[in-house]
Amino acid sequence: MSEKAKLKKALSLGVKAHSRQEYEDDEDDEDDEDCEGHEKDEKDEDTNSDNDMDILQAQLQHLGIGDDGMEAIQKLLQLLKTGNSTAERVLALDALTKMAITCDSKDFSDDSALYRRIHGPVQTVWERVDDEKVKVHAIRALATIFVFSSQSRELGEELLEFLVEIIESDGNTVDALNSREVVVAAMQAWTFVADVWVDMGGDARRAMKAFHDQLDSRYPDVTYTAALQIAYLFDVQRNPDDAEAQQLYLPYTLEMLRPRLIVASRGTKAFSKGGRRQAAGLWLRRVIGYLDDNLPLEYSTVWRKRDDEGQYILKIDTLGPWMLKEYLHTSLGKGFEAHWFDNDKIALLLGEASLEVLKKPKRRKKSRAERNGGALPRPSEIRLLADDEASD
Numbered sequence: 001m002s003e004k005a006k007l008k009k010a011l012s013l014g015v016k017a018h019s020r021q022e023y024e025d026d027e028d029d030e031d032d033e034d035c036e037g038h039e040k041d042e043k044d045e046d047t048n049s050d051n052d053m054d055i056l057q058a059q060l061q062h063l064g065i066g067d068d069g070m071e072a073i074q075k076l077l078q079l080l081k082t083g084n085s086t087a088e089r090v091l092a093l094d095a096l097t098k099m100a101i102t103c104d105s106k107d108f109s110d111d112s113a114l115y116r117r118i119h120g121p122v123q124t125v126w127e128r129v130d131d132e133k134v135k136v137h138a139i140r141a142l143a144t145i146f147v148f149s150s151q152s153r154e155l156g157e158e159l160l161e162f163l164v165e166i167i168e169s170d171g172n173t174v175d176a177l178n179s180r181e182v183v184v185a186a187m188q189a190w191t192f193v194a195d196v197w198v199d200m201g202g203d204a205r206r207a208m209k210a211f212h213d214q215l216d217s218r219y220p221d222v223t224y225t226a227a228l229q230i231a232y233l234f235d236v237q238r239n240p241d242d243a244e245a246q247q248l249y250l251p252y253t254l255e256m257l258r259p260r261l262i263v264a265s266r267g268t269k270a271f272s273k274g275g276r277r278q279a280a281g282l283w284l285r286r287v288i289g290y291l292d293d294n295l296p297l298e299y300s301t302v303w304r305k306r307d308d309e310g311q312y313i314l315k316i317d318t319l320g321p322w323m324l325k326e327y328l329h330t331s332l333g334k335g336f337e338a339h340w341f342d343n344d345k346i347a348l349l350l351g352e353a354s355l356e357v358l359k360k361p362k363r364r365k366k367s368r369a370e371r372n373g374g375a376l377p378r379p380s381e382i383r384l385l386a387d388d389e390a391s392d
Contacts, residue, residue, distance in 0.1 A: 073099070073114065077121045086131045093122075093134070093141040097331060100145040102343060112150040118142075126174040135176050136185045139166070140331055143189035147196045148345060156193060160203045163190040167210040180219040187211065187225050191232055192327045195320055196349065200236070200248060208233055208250050215260050224280050227264035228323065230257060231287050235319045238291075254291055261288055287319060297322060302358065303337050311359035314340070321352045 076099075079092040100114055118141070125138045146159055165173045166186035176182040190207055194200045200207075207229070214226035230252075237248045265284035290297050296317035303312045316322045328346065329336045339346040340355070 073117055086133055089134045090137045093137040097141045097144045100148040112152045114149040115146050132176050132179045132181055135174055136181050139185045139189050143193050156197050159193055164207050164210050180222045183222055184225045187229050188327055191229050191323055204233055204248050205251055223264040227261045227284055232319055232323055234291055313356050313358050316353045318352055321350050324350055
């Protein structure tokens with residue numbers, strides 16, 4: 001498959017993913033039932049994402065992407081640099097992210113080529129672009145592209161340090177002081193990178209202090225996110241079978257921070273939108289109970305697979321895979337489901353998650369033409385044949 005075809009696949013696989021977050025804020029897609037371990041299956045389609053993808057694909061066609069994968073990357077980076085709007089820059093970042101998730105690293109010159117290529121240009125976003133949304137997508141793009149296209153310990157440690165600096169500075173490192181969206185993105189990205197590739201060690205201790213400081217934030221979504229990252233580190237530390245956990249000497253204990261985590265779970269009206277404040281708080285209290293009692297999370301969500309109309313349930317019982325799932329779902333939107341079914345890299349990453357069949361896929365009915373061994377003639381053709389036979 002050529003790189004042009006792979007890019008087309010990357011752009012089309014889970015097309016609903018792109019710019020999904022912009023519209024999710026206006027939807028009530030989570031409620032109290034979600035926090036009890038079950039997400040309702042969403043039926044509503046989001047046509048705005050399709051329109052955004054049409055715009056992006058037209059722009060890429062205009063730029064003249066050839067068959068070389070690195071040329072495609074160059075054109076996307078050009079769009080990132082010279083784009084006339086936030087939407088264009090965001091879509092360029094999303095397309096780069098999708099390439100990393102979809103394509104094999106061997107398709108590029110080395111296993112870190114894609115990450116190295118986009119690292120410098122994305123860094124310029126901090127200086128040239130004021131829009132916080134672009135910076136949020138740039139942070140998520142760096143983290144996701146690293147995880148899916150690089151195995152360099154050195155690059156991973158540099159990225160973790162950069163993300164912690166964003167958290168410690170309340171976004172000032174990337175010229176987004178007191179931007180809660182940027183801080184939240186950096187916290188989530190740190191955990192995503194650390195969980196997948198990097199031996200945390202001293203990085204975890206520094207990150208824990210940064211997460212702890214964010215518990216004092218006046219923004220409930222920041223305190224909620226910080227509490228989840230703290231819970232994740234406690235979960236890693238308590239695993240006696242993990243060699244990494246033996247070297248994870250955190251500056252706090254669960255007993256010390258439990259009251260702060262409970263406070264973070266309560267939320268305020270400022271975070272309430274479509275019932276999400278209550279949902280987030282209930283889920284965080286479930287996570288605290290998971291840490292206290294060492295019980296499974298019992299998280300599940302129901303999916304429908306469009307092409308066969310089957311129903312499936314994704315089950316996750318541990319915190320690490322759930323956080324990976326949440327991160328990828330934020331990046332991919334509804335496209336996450338398509339990737340789960342069609343992209344082995346996603347299923348491999350979430351190895352501890354299980355997918356069970358709730359409703360068997362329907363067998364597709366054969367058309368009348370197929371049942372008769374081929375296409376049937378149209379009625380007009382039958383009449384012509386009949387006339388010919390009568391004339392003979």
